Amino acid sequence: MKLNIPRGTFDLLPGQVEKWQYVENKIRDLCRSYHFSEIRTPIFERTELFQRGVGETTDIVEKEMYSFEDRSGRSLTLRPEGTASVVRSFVEKKMYVEPQPTKLYYMGPMFRYERPQSGRYRQFHQFGVEVFGTEEPDVDAEIIDLGYRLYTSLGLSGVKVELNSVGCPDCRPNHREAMVEYLATKKDQLCQDCQSRLNRNPMRILDCKKESCRQATEKAPRMIHYLCSKCAPHFEAVKEYLDELAVPYEVNTRMVRGLDYYTQTAFEFVLEGKGGGSLGGGGRYNGLVQEVGGPDMAGIGFAVGLERIFLALEEQEITLPVQTGVDCFLVTLGSEAKKYGVTLLKKLRESGLSAERDYLDRKLKGQMKAADRIQAAYVAILGDQELQEKKIGVKSLITGEQETIQLDHLVEYIRNGRKS
């Protein structure tokens, strides 16, 4: 039996992995400029954390978790998202006693048991940020801006922010009541799922993609019209700050994010046009810290899917400026030169240049080909003749020009050539 990679996972091979590194670096730079610190939490957590943190009624918890028992019978789960773990750490490490706010970001693999398809894997990767300890609406706008800038800085176009407010435990019951009342006479027009949502989470019905449900809810009450005296001005202020930051957004009163913990601001980064998929999303979760055992402290965050970014980059035919090749390929001829060559190569490398050589005992022609194949900027040619005279041939594979220089000038020569 052939051993193959598990379903829904993928190997990142050379050629592709450089693009990931580029995006990851971009993310780190961006986070540093917004003064976010990285946090790394375990890949797995106790199952209860996600049940409590993400919400029992979510699809994630109901049917997508990678749960298993360890040898002592504890139920553990590969993290399906990042927020729960970060909140757990925030509470467990008592970060709430530090001066607030706390601004954290994370990046890494997440796991959900689903049928893989375009832009969806069982092991996928997210970058996300979380801010604890402030309810100020300008923070909401600022992290939306951060996410938006990630996309634009990569060259993506047509990214749009969809914005909504899902209220808070004070105002949501009023909307819920209105929804139930409004839909009482239309229950038979709703799909199976939505009929059960009528009891569990009527607001989610607004977000159903089925045509019949959309028609039934065409004039259904929208949460933003039921916001309380705290949530309404908060929502208005978020919009104002987004205008101030020139982040293009659109209020979507149907959008209700899939996770149970959101309060007030909910948003999604979507790609306009035929692809149209969701690139990422997030929102405020003012009750979550307490739910996980901490103080009553506000939080807000988002997560974006890295695979979705690469899918969008591909669709828009954007080539990332990744660096390949080496600065110098050392060609040696003869046993004396080969022996001396290892030291020369080491010198090049110690000076910070990237350098390569032939390991297959190829002839001159083969070595030249190898140098060309790996896109070496220069080839340094060392034969026994050169070695005797303490000289070395240097050829630029870009211009094709070649000259002979003093052997101990090689590092400097390559370094100068690299700058130009």
Next chain:
RNA sequence: GCGGCCAUGGCGAAGUGGUUAACGCACCGGAUUGUGGCUCCGGCAUUCGUGGGUUCGAUUCCCACUGGUCGCCCCA
């Protein structure tokens, strides 16, 4: 969980009930002495995802399984 499509060398891809299973890319070697990219020449699948069936004969037909892919649900 449900549905569509697909499965030929490292990759892409043609093909037929019985042929030495095309071709392109990549790779390796060569085109006289120590110089890459271009060109030319040569090499590179006893085998067509796995198992069964139909047949004188199957890579080609049928079934099952496995895998991939796309979609539904939901989301990143």
